[in-house]
Amino acid sequence: MPARLFDDSQYEWSKPVASHWEASRPPGSAVDAPALSGDADADVAIIGGGYCGLSAAYHLACAGIDARVVEAGHIGWGASGRAGGFCCVGASFLGPSELRAVHGEEETVAFYRALADAVRTVERLIAEEALDVEAQGDGVWTFAHKKSRLKELEDHVVVAERAGFAAEVVTPEAFTVRAFACGEQFGALHEKIGFGLNPLAYCQGLARAAQRRGAQLYARSRVLAWQRGDGGHRLVTAAGSLRARRVIVAGNGYLPEELVPELHGRTLPIISNIVTTRPLTADEVAAQGWKTRSPASNTRAHLSYLRLLPDNRLLFGGRGDTTGKPADGAAMRALLERRLGALFPAWKNVETAHFWRGFIAATARLTPALGELPDDPSISYAFGCHGNGIAFMTWAGRMLAEGILGRQPVMPAPIRGLPPRFPLPATRIWQLRALIAGAYVQDALL
Ligand SMILES: Cc1cc2nc3c(=O)[nH]c(=O)nc-3n(C[C@H](O)[C@H](O)[C@H](O)COP(=O)(O)OP(=O)(O)OC[C@H]3O[C@@H](n4cnc5c(N)ncnc54)[C@H](O)[C@@H]3O)c2cc1C
Numbered sequence: 001m002p003a004r005l006f007d008d009s010q011y012e013w014s015k016p017v018a019s020h021w022e023a024s025r026p027p028g029s030a031v032d033a034p035a036l037s038g039d040a041d042a043d044v045a046i047i048g049g050g051y052c053g054l055s056a057a058y059h060l061a062c063a064g065i066d067a068r069v070v071e072a073g074h075i076g077w078g079a080s081g082r083a084g085g086f087c088c089v090g091a092s093f094l095g096p097s098e099l100r101a102v103h104g105e106e107e108t109v110a111f112y113r114a115l116a117d118a119v120r121t122v123e124r125l126i127a128e129e130a131l132d133v134e135a136q137g138d139g140v141w142t143f144a145h146k147k148s149r150l151k152e153l154e155d156h157v158v159v160a161e162r163a164g165f166a167a168e169v170v171t172p173e174a175f176t177v178r179a180f181a182c183g184e185q186f187g188a189l190h191e192k193i194g195f196g197l198n199p200l201a202y203c204q205g206l207a208r209a210a211q212r213r214g215a216q217l218y219a220r221s222r223v224l225a226w227q228r229g230d231g232g233h234r235l236v237t238a239a240g241s242l243r244a245r246r247v248i249v250a251g252n253g254y255l256p257e258e259l260v261p262e263l264h265g266r267t268l269p270i271i272s273n274i275v276t277t278r279p280l281t282a283d284e285v286a287a288q289g290w291k292t293r294s295p296a297s298n299t300r301a302h303l304s305y306l307r308l309l310p311d312n313r314l315l316f317g318g319r320g321d322t323t324g325k326p327a328d329g330a331a332m333r334a335l336l337e338r339r340l341g342a343l344f345p346a347w348k349n350v351e352t353a354h355f356w357r358g359f360i361a362a363t364a365r366l367t368p369a370l371g372e373l374p375d376d377p378s379i380s381y382a383f384g385c386h387g388n389g390i391a392f393m394t395w396a397g398r399m400l401a402e403g404i405l406g407r408q409p410v411m412p413a414p415i416r417g418l419p420p421r422f423p424l425p426a427t428r429i430w431q432l433r434a435l436i437a438g439a440y441v442q443d444a445l446l
Helices: 020-024 051-062 096-103 105-128 147-163 172-178 199-212 282-287 326-343 390-404 425-445
Strands: 038-047 067-070 140-143 167-170 188-191 216-218 225-229 232-236 240-249 268-277 296-298 304-308 314-319 352-362 369-373 376-383
Touching: 020 199, 020 352, 038 051, 038 232, 051 067, 051 105, 051 199, 051 240, 051 390, 067 240, 096 105, 096 147, 105 147, 105 199, 105 390, 147 167, 147 188, 167 172, 172 188, 199 216, 199 390, 240 390, 268 326, 268 425, 304 326, 314 326, 326 352, 369 390, 376 390
Parallel strands: 038 067, 038 240, 067 216, 140 296, 240 376
Antiparallel strands: 140 188, 167 188, 225 232, 232 240, 268 314, 268 352, 296 304, 304 314, 369 376
C-alpha cells in the first residue's frame, strides 16, 4: 500500500468532524445507514458517500438501478460535510483565458455551460426533494485584491454571457454599497448564479433522497480490498462484501489510491481550512457595513473565502498546510484569524468558535476529471474539482449515472479523459510546497 501523503489524523473515519456544521445540526439529522455486513449484491457499487457518490446513487435509483454506496465514515464525513457552502460555478484552477488557450473557445464555453448546469442541478434537487439546506444569498462575489486582477474578472463576464448566465464587474464603491467594507478590494465580479447553503444539511438531504428512491447506503464501511474478475467486482469491508457489475469511485481528495492503481498519482489532495466566529451582534455586522448574504472570495492565489451565516457567524476559509498534523492545524487557524482581522479590522479580535479542515483535490491539468476507465469501462470515476464540488460533484455524479444508463453524458474537453499522473507521485507533497511558495510570489507580484 502506498504511504499516505498526509498525517494519519486526517483519515480518522471513526472520529466526528469538529465543524460548525456538525455542531449545529439538530438532533436526529445524521443519516441512518447501517454498516455493510455479510455478502451483498448490487448493479452498481459506489465508493464514497459525498455529493458525487450520493448524486450518482440518487440518479441511478431514480432509473430503477440497484445502486449502493459504501462510505468509510458516516454519510458526509468527507469534504461534502465540511465545505464552506458556496454552491457556485467553478471547479478548475484555470481561468477562462487559460482554458481557451488549451481547449479553444467553444469547449471553454461548453465547460462553463456545464458548470452553470451543475448549480441548476442542485437547485432542482433542492426543489424536487424539498431539501432544507438553509439557502442564502443571490449570486456569488469575487473581489479583486489588486487592480490588476480586474482583467480576469472581466474575462469571466464574457464567458458567462456566452454560457448563458449573467455576471458583471462592479466598482470598489459599488461593491462596498452592495456587499461589505473590506481592507483589500479594488472592485468585484458578481455572478448572478449560485448561493450559499449548509453543506452538511445538503449532503444529508441528498442521502435521504437517494434512500427514498431506493438506493442503499452503508456507513462506517471502509473498502479495504477490491477483487476484480469474472466480469464483476467485489468490494471487501471489515464485516462484509459487495459484489457489483459496475463500480463508481467517488473518493475525490480521499481517493483510496491503494485500491485503484489506474487512478494512482492523478490527484493532488490539498487541505482546505475553515474558522467560524461566534455570532456577531447587529452592531458588529454594521461596523463592517455588511449587507450581503452571498458567498464571497478574493482573487489571491492564497485565496480567502467567506460568508455571513444565517446566525451572523462569519465563516472564513483558506487553503494550506502540507502536513495535516494537529500542530500545523493550530498554526493554520492562527493564520486564518490574522487574515480575517486584516480584511475586516472591526472583527480583528472576535473569537473563533470552530476550526476544521478537509481535503480538496487538484489534477495535473488543473481541471476535473470524470468518465470511465479506458481499459475497463465498468469502472467510473470523478475527481479533481479544485475545491469547488458542491455543484460540480453533484453534477458529476449525475453524469456518471447517465453514462451507466447508456445515455450520452455531457463531456466538454476540459474534463474529458484521465488527467496525466503527477510526475514522481510520491513527491507530491514537495510539489505542493513548491506551489504554495509560488503562490506567495504570485500574490506579491501580480
Ligand atoms: C474545508 C473545505 C471547504 C470547501 N468549501 C467548498 C465550498 O464552499 N464550495 C464548494 O463547491 N466546494 C467546497 N469544497 C470542496 C467540496 O467539499 C468537495 O469538492 C466535494 O465535497 C467533493 O465531493 P465528493 O463526493 O467528490 O468527495 P467527498 O465528499 O470528499 O467524499 C469522498 C468520500 O469517500 C470516502 N472514502 C474514501 N476512501 C474510502 C474507502 N476506501 N471506502 C469507503 N469510502 C471511502 C471518504 O470517507 C469520503 O467521505 C470544500 C472542501 C473543504 C475540505
